[in-house]
Amino acid sequence: MSFPWAKNYEPKQPLMKWLDEKLPLPRLVYNAIGAGYPVPRNLNYFWNFGVLAGAALVIQIVTGIVLAMHYAANAGVAFNSVEHIMRDVNAGWFIRYAHMNGASMFFIVVYLHIFRGLYYGSYKAPREMVWLLGVVIFLLMMATAFMGYVLPWGQMSFWGAQVITGFFSAIPVVGDPIRVWLLGGFAPDNAALNRFFSLHYLLPFVIAGVIILHIWALHIPGSNNPTGIEVKDEQDTVPFHPYYTAKDGVGVGVFLLLFVALTFFSPNLLGHADNYIAANPLSTPAHIVPEWYFWPFYAILRAFTFNFLWIDAKLWGVIAMFAAIALLFFLPWLDSSPVKSSNYRPLNRIFFWVLVVDVLILGYCGKSPAEQPYVLLSQLGAIYYFAHFLIILPIVSRIERPLPMPNSITEAVLSKHADDTSAATA
Amino acid sequence: MTSETDISARIEDGVRRRDFINIAAVSFAGVGAAAVVLPLVNQMNPSADVLAQSTTEIDISAIQSGQAIKTSWRKQPVFVRNLTPVEIAEAKKVPLSDLRDPQTIDERTKPGKENWLITLGVCTHLGCVPLGAAEGENRGDFGGYFCPCHGSHYDTAARIRKGPAPKNLVVPPYEFNSDTVVTIG
Numbered sequence: 001m002s003f004p005w006a007k008n009y010e011p012k013q014p015l016m017k018w019l020d021e022k023l024p025l026p027r028l029v030y031n032a033i034g035a036g037y038p039v040p041r042n043l044n045y046f047w048n049f050g051v052l053a054g055a056a057l058v059i060q061i062v063t064g065i066v067l068a069m070h071y072a073a074n075a076g077v078a079f080n081s082v083e084h085i086m087r088d089v090n091a092g093w094f095i096r097y098a099h100m101n102g103a104s105m106f107f108i109v110v111y112l113h114i115f116r117g118l119y120y121g122s123y124k125a126p127r128e129m130v131w132l133l134g135v136v137i138f139l140l141m142m143a144t145a146f147m148g149y150v151l152p153w154g155q156m157s158f159w160g161a162q163v164i165t166g167f168f169s170a171i172p173v174v175g176d177p178i179r180v181w182l183l184g185g186f187a188p189d190n191a192a193l194n195r196f197f198s199l200h201y202l203l204p205f206v207i208a209g210v211i212i213l214h215i216w217a218l219h220i221p222g223s224n225n226p227t228g229i230e231v232k233d234e235q236d237t238v239p240f241h242p243y244y245t246a247k248d249g250v251g252v253g254v255f256l257l258l259f260v261a262l263t264f265f266s267p268n269l270l271g272h273a274d275n276y277i278a279a280n281p282l283s284t285p286a287h288i289v290p291e292w293y294f295w296p297f298y299a300i301l302r303a304f305t306f307n308f309l310w311i312d313a314k315l316w317g318v319i320a321m322f323a324a325i326a327l328l329f330f331l332p333w334l335d336s337s338p339v340k341s342s343n344y345r346p347l348n349r350i351f352f353w354v355l356v357v358d359v360l361i362l363g364y365c366g367k368s369p370a371e372q373p374y375v376l377l378s379q380l381g382a383i384y385y386f387a388h389f390l391i392i393l394p395i396v397s398r399i400e401r402p403l404p405m406p407n408s409i410t411e412a413v414l415s416k417h418a419d420d421t422s423a424a425t426a
Numbered sequence: 427m428t429s430e431t432d433i434s435a436r437i438e439d440g441v442r443r444r445d446f447i448n449i450a451a452v453s454f455a456g457v458g459a460a461a462v463v464l465p466l467v468n469q470m471n472p473s474a475d476v477l478a479q480s481t482t483e484i485d486i487s488a489i490q491s492g493q494a495i496k497t498s499w500r501k502q503p504v505f506v507r508n509l510t511p512v513e514i515a516e517a518k519k520v521p522l523s524d525l526r527d528p529q530t531i532d533e534r535t536k537p538g539k540e541n542w543l544i545t546l547g548v549c550t551h552l553g554c555v556p557l558g559a560a561e562g563e564n565r566g567d568f569g570g571y572f573c574p575c576h577g578s579h580y581d582t583a584a585r586i587r588k589g590p591a592p593k594n595l596v597v598p599p600y601e602f603n604s605d606t607v608v609t610i611g
Contacts, residue, residue: 159554163575166552185476186500187553195470282496282503282547284554288575302576305590312592314551370577 002219005234007035032219038237039244040225042413046120047223047244048251049113054211055252056106059259061204063099064148071151073197075190078153079278097267098259103145104270105259107293110141119352121228121340126221128332133214135328137207142294142325144203147196149291150188156272158279159288161188161196167301170318187281227412228340229405236409287369295366296359299378300324300385302370320382327389334389337397339405347400351392358384476500481611483603486542494559496547499598499610503547505559505571505584506608513582514540516569520581527594531583534597544600544608545584549573551591556580571595 009030011017020027030036070089072081085092114134117123123131146164150157165182169175184191222231231237238244262269270292274285290298304316311319342349358381365378406412482499486506489495494507509517514531522528535543547555556571556578557563566572566579568587573580578589585594600610 159575162554163552169553180472181470184470185472187502187548189476189501191473191476281501282498282555284556284574286574288554302590305577313590314592317590370575375577 002031002036003038003222003231003234003237005237006031006038007239009034009036032215033245034241035239037219037240038231038234039223039240040231040236040409041238041243042225042227042409043223043244043247044226045247045251046112046116046226048248049109049116051248052109052251052255053106053113055255056102056109057204057207057211059102060099060106061208063095063102064201064204066095067099068201071197073151073194075153075193075279078151078193082152094263097263100271101259101263101267103148104292105255105262106141107145109255110138111293114138115356118355119342120224120226121335121337121342122224123332124335124340125332127218127224129217130214131332132329133210133217135325137210137214138328139325140203140207140210144200144207145291145293147200147203150193150196151200152275153193153279154275155277155279155283155285156275156288158188158281159284160290161192163288165192167318167321170312170315172315224340225409226341226343227406227409228344229407229409229412232408289367292363292367295364296362297321297324297366299362299366299374300382302366302375303378303382305375320386324382324385327386331389335393335397337400337402339402344403344405345400346403347396348393351388351396355385355388358388481609484608484610485606486608487606491541493561496555496559499546503555504598504610505543505545505547505595507543507545507559507584509541509543509582511541513569517581517583517585520585526586526592529583529585529594534583534585534594536602539602542608543582543584544610545595545597547571548596549575549578549591550586550593550595551576551578551589556595 009020009024009027011020011026016026019025027036067085070081070085070092072078082096085096087093089095117131117134146160150161161183165179165188168182169179171178180186182192183189184195222237272289277285289295298321301317301321304313304320337345337348339345342352362378362381362385365374365381368374406415479500482497482504484495484497484504484506486495486508489506489508491508492510492513494505497504497506517531522530531540531543534545535541547559549556551573552575554573554575556566556573558565558571558580564572564574566588568579568581570580570582570584570587572578573589573591576590578591579587580591580595581587583594586592598610600608603609
C-alpha cells in the first residue's frame with residue numbers, strides 16, 4: 001500500500017506513542033488521509049467530490065438519527081408524525097428539510113463523482129475494484145433513498161412504493177409472490193412501512209462500510225489524476241495533508257453554502273407537492289414522478305411500450321432499467337483503451353459529452369408525463385445509452401488515435417506552467 | 427491388527443478421521459444456519475392479521491347502469507361497474523385476436539350478470555389505480571379505464587388494449603349472495 005516515499009508516522013508525545021503500540025488508530029488515519037498518503041500533485045476540483053459525498057453521508061446519518069427520535073413508523077400515524085416534526089419539534093423543520101435536501105445534495109455530488117470517473121478514466125486498471133465498489137455504493141444509495149422517500153407516507157411515498165415494488169411482479173411466475181413477500185401484504189401498508197424504516201436506518205451504515213472498502217481499494221494504486229498518467233516518482237506527488245485537506249476544505253465550504261441556500265430558501269424545490277397529501281390507497285396522483293435522481297432510469301423503464309421477442313413490455317422495461325445500472329459493472333472491460341484521461345482521447349471526449357446530453361434528455365423525459373413526444377424521445381435516448389456502452393465505446397477505444405502525452409505528471413504540470421508564464425510575458 | 431492395517435490403508439488414501447469430523451461438523455453447522463434462515467425469511471410474508479382481511483361484502487344496489495364504485499379488498503382497490511348495454515356490445519364486438527390478453531367478457535363476468543364487471547383497481551403494469559371508476563374521470567381511448575402513471579388503456583371489459591400493462595385488470599374471486607350483495611374473496 002502506498003508509495004515507498006510516503007511519510008512515516010512518528011508519534012512524539014508519550015501518550016501518542018503509548019496509543020500507537022496498543023491501538024495504532026492515529027497511524028491508520030495518518031496513512032489514509034494524513035501526510036502519510038502521497039497524492040498526485042495535479043488534482044483539480046473534480047477530485048473534491050469523493051470527500052463531499054462522504055460529508056453528505058455524515059449529514060444524512062446525523063439528521064436521520066435525530067429524525068428517528070421523533071418519527072413513528074406506523075401507517076396510521078407516520079404522516080402526522082412527520083407533520084409533528086415540521087410544526088412542533090424544536091428545530092424539527094430544519095432537521096427534516098436538511099435531511100430531505102441532504103439526499104439531493106448527496107446524489108448531486110455522487111453524480112459529479114461518477115462524471116469525473118467517466119471523463120478521466122478512473123474506472124480503468126488498476127482501479128477496477130474501486131469502480132465496482134463505487135457502483136455497489138450507488139445501488140445501495142438508490143435503495144436507501146427510495147425507502148426513505150416512502151417513510152413520510154404521503155401520496156408520492158405510497159405510490160412510489162407501489163410502483164417500485166411492482167417492478168418485481170414483472171418477473172415471470174415467481175414475481176407476484178416475491179412482491180407480496182417484500183411488502184408483507186398485497187399492497188404497501190404497515191408491514192412494508194416498518195421494514196422500510198428498519199432497512200432505511202441500516203443501509204447508510206452498510207454504505208459507510210463499503211466506502212471504507214472503496215477507499216482501501218483506492219489507496220493500493222493511489223488516486224488517478226487529470227492526465228491519467230500513473231505516478232512515477234516522489235516529485236509527482238504531494239502529501240494528502242495539508243495539500244488536499246485544504247483543497248477539499250474549500251470544496252466543503254462551497255458545498256455547505258449551496259446546501260444551506262437550498263435548505264433555507266427553497267426547501268421544497270426538488271420535492272413534490274403531492275407528498276404533503278396523506279397516502280390514499282384508493283387514489284393515484286395524476287402524475288407519479290420519482291425524485292429527480294431517478295428520472296433517467298425511470299425514462300428507460302417507460303421506454304418500452306410494446307411486447308418484443310415473447311417478453312412483455314413490462315418485463316422489458318424493468319430489465320432495461322436494471323441493465324442500465326448493471327452495465328456500469330462491465331465498464332472497465334468495455335473500454336479497452338490504455339489511455340485514461342479523455343483530455344488525450346479526442347474521439348472518446350466527443351462521445352462522452354453526447355452521453356452526458358443523452359442522460360440529461362432521459363432525465364427530462366423521466367420527469368415528463370408518459371405521452372408523446374417524451375415516449376419517443378426516451379426510446380431514442382435509451383437506445384443511445386445502451387449503444388454508447390455496448391457499441392460505441394468498444395469501437396472508439398480500438399480505433400482512436402490518442403493525442404501525444406507527457407512523460408509524467410510533473411512534466412505535464414511544468415509544461416502547462418511554462419505555457420502560462422510565456423503567455424503572460426507575451 | 428486388522429484395524430491398524432485399515433488405518434494405515436486409509437492414511438495412504440489421504441483420508442483421515444479428522445477430515446470426516448471436519449466435514450461432519452461444518453455440514454451440521456451449515457444445516458443449522460440454513461434452518462435459522464427459514465423463519466428470518468418467512469417473517470417477511472403477510473402476517474395472519476393481513477391474511478385475515480380476505481373477504482369483503484359489498485352492497486351493489488345503489489349502482490346505476492353506467493356507474494361504478496371503488497371499494498377495497500385486502501387493502502387493494504376494487505372497481506364494481508354496472509355496464510350499459512352499449513358498453514357490453516362494444517366489448518363483445520372486439521375480435522379476440524386484437525387483444526393482448528385474450529378473454530371474452532363472459533369469461534370476466536358471472537353468467538346472467540354480465541352487466542356487473544368486478545375487477546381489482548390495480549393496473550397490471552406497476553400497480554397504480556386506473557382512472558375511470560368515478561364520474562367524469564378519463565376513461566381512456568377504449569371507454570374503460572385509463573392508468574395515468576404510464577398510460578395504459580383498458581376497454582369496457584377492463585381488458586388491456588394499449589400501453590405498457592401486460593394483462594387485463596384482474597377479476598378477483600367473488601360470488602353473488604343475492605341480486606344486490608356480492609362477497610369478494
